[in-house]
Amino acid sequence: xSSDCKQCFICLKSDGLEACQACxxxxxxxxxxxxxxxxxxxxxxxxxxRGKLGRILxxxxxxxxxxxxxxxxxxxxxxxxxxxxxxxxxxxxxxxEHVYCCEGCGYPVCGEQCGQGSYHKEECMVFRxxxxxxxxxxxxxFDSQYSAISVLRLLLLLEKEKFAEETGSNIEEEYLxxxxxxxxxxxxxxxxxxxGIWEFEEECMVDFIQQKCQLHGRFSGEEIHSANGKIMMxxxxxxxxxxxxxxxxxxxxxxxxxxxxxxxxxxxNVLPDHSVEILAKVRIRAGEEITNQYHKPDKxxxxxxxxxxxxxxxxxxxxxxxxxxxxxSHFSSLLCSNKRCAGPVVSTDTQHITADxxxxxxxxxxxxxxxxxxxxxxxxxxxxxxxxxxxVEHFERVLNSLSTVLHPGNYLLQEVKxxxxxxxxxxxxxxxxxxSTPARERKIQLCHDVIDSLSKVxxxxxxxxxxxxxxx
Numbered sequence: 035x036s037s038d039c040k041q042c043f044i045c046l047k048s049d050g051l052e053a054c055q056a057c058x059x060x061x062x063x064x065x066x067x068x069x070x071x072x073x074x075x076x077x078x079x080x081x082x083x084r085g086k087l088g089r090i091l092x093x094x095x096x097x098x099x100x101x102x103x104x105x106x107x108x109x110x111x112x113x114x115x116x117x118x119x120x121x122x123x124x125x126x127x128x129x130x131e132h133v134y135c136c137e138g139c140g141y142p143v144c145g146e147q148c149g150q151g152s153y154h155k156e157e158c159m160v161f162r163x164x165x166x167x168x169x170x171x172x173x174x175x176f177d178s179q180y181s182a183i184s185v186l187r188l189l190l191l192l193e194k195e196k197f198a199e200e201t202g203s204n205i206e207e208e209y210l211x212x213x214x215x216x217x218x219x220x221x222x223x224x225x226x227x228x229x230g231i232w233e234f235e236e237e238c239m240v241d242f243i244q245q246k247c248q249l250h251g252r253f254s255g256e257e258i259h260s261a262n263g264k265i266m267m268x269x270x271x272x273x274x275x276x277x278x279x280x281x282x283x284x285x286x287x288x289x290x291x292x293x294x295x296x297x298x299x300x301x302x303n304v305l306p307d308h309s310v311e312i313l314a315k316v317r318i319r320a321g322e323e324i325t326n327q328y329h330k331p332d333k334x335x336x337x338x339x340x341x342x343x344x345x346x347x348x349x350x351x352x353x354x355x356x357x358x359x360x361x362x363s364h365f366s367s368l369l370c371s372n373k374r375c376a377g378p379v380v381s382t383d384t385q386h387i388t389a390d391x392x393x394x395x396x397x398x399x400x401x402x403x404x405x406x407x408x409x410x411x412x413x414x415x416x417x418x419x420x421x422x423x424x425x426v427e428h429f430e431r432v433l434n435s436l437s438t439v440l441h442p443g444n445y446l447l448q449e450v451k452x453x454x455x456x457x458x459x460x461x462x463x464x465x466x467x468x469x470s471t472p473a474r475e476r477k478i479q480l481c482h483d484v485i486d487s488l489s490k491v492x493x494x495x496x497x498x499x500x501x502x503x504x505x506x
Contacts, residue, residue: 040060041060042060042061042062042065043059043060043061043065043069043079043080043081043094044061044062044065044068044080044081044211044213044288045062045064045065045081045212045213046081046083047062049062050062050063052066054066054069054076056076057076057078057094057095058094059076059080059094064210064211064212065211068106068211068288071102071105072105077102077103077104077105078093078094078095078097078101078103079091079092079093079094079103079104079324080092080094081291084323086351087293087323088293089291090291090292090293090323090324091288091291091292091293091323091324092321092322092323092324093318093319093320093321093322093324094320095320096317096318096319096320097314097317097318097319098314098317099314099315099316099317099494100313100314101313101314102311102312102313103300103312103313103314103318103324104288104289104310104311104312105309105310105311105312106286106287106288106289106309106310106312107308107309108284108285108286108308108309108310109188109191109211109213109214109284109285109286109287110184110187110188110191110214110284110285111153111184111187111272111282111283111284111285111308112153112183112184112187112282112283113125113180113183113184113280113281113282113283114184114280114281114282114283115180115181115182115184115185115234115238115239115262116176116181117176117177117180117181117280117281118173118174118175118176118177118180118280119142119170119172119173119177119179119180120180120279120280121142121143121144121148122136122141122143122148122151122153122154122157122180122183123143123144123147123148123149123151123152123153123154124144124148124151125272125274125279125280125281125282126144126278126279126280127173127278127279127280128142128170128173129173130173130174132173134146134149135168136149136154136158137149138158138159138161138162139157139158139161139162139166139167139168140161140166140167140168140169140170141154141158141161141168141170141179142170142173153187156187156190157183157186157187157190160186160190160247160249161247163248164246164247164248164249166246166247178237178238178242179242181234181238181239181242182238182239182242182243182258184265184269184283185239185243185258185261185262185265186243186247188214188261188264188265188285189243189253189257189258189261191210191214192214192215192261193252194210195210195211195212195214195215196215198210198212199212211287211288213287213288214264214285214287216287217264217267217268217285217287217290218263218264218267218268219259219260219261219262219263219264219267220263220267220346220347221256221259221260221263223347224259224263224266224347225259227344227347232259235258235259235262236255239258239259239262240255240258240259243258244258264285265283265285267346267347268285268286268287268290269283269284269285269286270283270284270286270289270302270304270310271283271304272284272304272308273303273304273305273306282308284304284308284310286310289302289310289312289326292312292324292325292326293323293325293326294325294326294327294328294329294342294350294352295323295325295326295327295350295352295353295354296327296329296331296335296338296350296352296354296355296491297331297352297353297354297361297491297492297493298315298325298326298327298493299314299315299316299318299322299324299325299493299494300312300313300314300315300324300325300326301313301314301315301494302326312324315493315494315495316493316494325352328342328346328350329341329342331488331491331492331496332445332448332449332488332492332498333445334360334365334366334409334444334445335354335355335360335365335366335381335384336366336381336387336405336406336409338350338355339355339387340387343387349385351385354491355384356384356385357384358380358381358382358384358394359378359380360490360491361490361491362490363443363487363488363490363491364378364380364441364442364443364444365443365444365445365448365487365491366380366381366444366445367379367380367440367441367443367444368391368400368405368408368439368440368441368444369438369439369440369441370393370395370396370398371398371400371439372393372396372398375393375395375396375398377393377394377395377396378393378394378395378441379391379392379393379394379398379400379405379441380392380394382399387402388402389402390402391405408439408440409446412436412439412440412446413446415432415435415436416429416432416436416446416449416450425453425457425461426454426457426458426461426464429450429453429454429457430454432450433447433450433451433454442483443487448483448484448487448488451480451483451484452480452484452498452501452502454476454477454480455477455480455481455484455502455505456501456505458473458474458476458477458480459474459477459505477505478506481502481503481505481506482506484498484502485499485502485503
């Protein structure tokens with residue numbers, strides 16, 4: 035986006051703009067509410083369209099490490115599509131002896147307050163108008179009557195956002211960003227590549243909303259599939275107590291605009307009030323892209339890229355995925371089988387997960403099937419200790435045996451090193467008071483190896499980094 039192009043920092047529209055008095059950002063009436071945080075300080079991000087990258091978030095100024103980049107409340111929250119019966123307001127799981135149900139629709143809720151809660155009230159009105167009275171017989175098993183709740187909530191929101199956009203209403207009075215409709219649903223790919231999920235949506239969402247809720251003239255089957263696709267592709271899990279609560283997801287349109295990077299520069303926290311807070315893991319320069327992470331960084335590209343293709347229908351093109359050495363970490367690399375060489379074996383084409391691999395020194399080619407077999411065999415070695423070995427002895431033996439086929443930086447060896455670093459000094463008979471000098475030195479070496487390797491693939495101070503530093 036050129037510097038002289040006048041557009042809203044979120045929606046990129048040019049109508050009714052207002053200039054921020056504290057920073058060089060323009061905003062429309064609808065989106066000025068999300069430009070500042072609770073303290074009144076401007077959030078340092080804006081949306082740009084950048085060629086093949088599409089719509090992304092970028093820094094409007096230099097952002098300090100640890101600084102809050104954005105704080106966003108969810109457009110909708112709701113239960114997972116395959117949920118046990120739970121309160122539709124607070125997500126508490128229901129007990130067999132539970133008796134209180136919403137007077138309007140019959141769904142079990144914690145009490146009158148939850149029955150009249152903000153999350154449940156709109157769908158309850160739909161149920162009442164359709165004459166739907168739900169009966170939940172078994173609160174300990176999956177119940178398909180919960181499968182369409184989140185989808186219905188999103189459909190009702192999209193309907194309101196469309197009306198608000200067409201009439202210019204509900205800008206000051208209600209929090210309607212008008213951004214959820216632009217989220218990707220990947221309906222074409224999902225219909226073709228996930229027929230089982232598509233059939234589940236037809237049976238448990240389309241039929242429920244169109245027939246039981248009598249909304250067949252209001253929401254088409256394609257719109258219902260699209261709403262679920264938007265949730266599947268973009269929603270984040272809510273942070274709920276581990277015991278006594280079900281599972282829930284929230285849809286955060288601004289958060290969803292961030293592109294993924296396997297060495298991202300932010301950390302996202304879903305807070306107890308179901309809002310999301312995005313923090314800078316490292317210093318981010320003005321104009322730099324602000325990135326999220328779809329997959330944990332502790333797996334190799336051969337695994338990450340396949341997961342992202344199967345679950346989110348895209349091929350990651352971040353710097354780490356495009357580099358066959360994964361930013362010099364060799365997190366995926368094998369060792370050349372030519373003993374006179376023993377060079378790193380890496381992918382010959384990082385943009386295709388089925389491409390063959392080759393040694394970077396002698397150029398010996400290795401078929402992708404062989405690569406997968408080596409990794410699977412290595413995992414089996416790690417998971418099957420000899421009966422006579424204790425945990426420390428087993429993992430030390432694993433490092434020794436796999437060091438001839440896997441590069442020292444390979445993710446499987448790094449996982450083993452992390453485990454060993456934690457075992458030395460913390461378990462019998464290797465507690466710190468009994469640890470020999472060589473064993474202490476071994477522990478220190480393992481910690482430094484892990485820190486050196488994983489620091490190349492993950493920015494900032496992460497949980498594993500803290501764990502290793504604590505052990506030193």
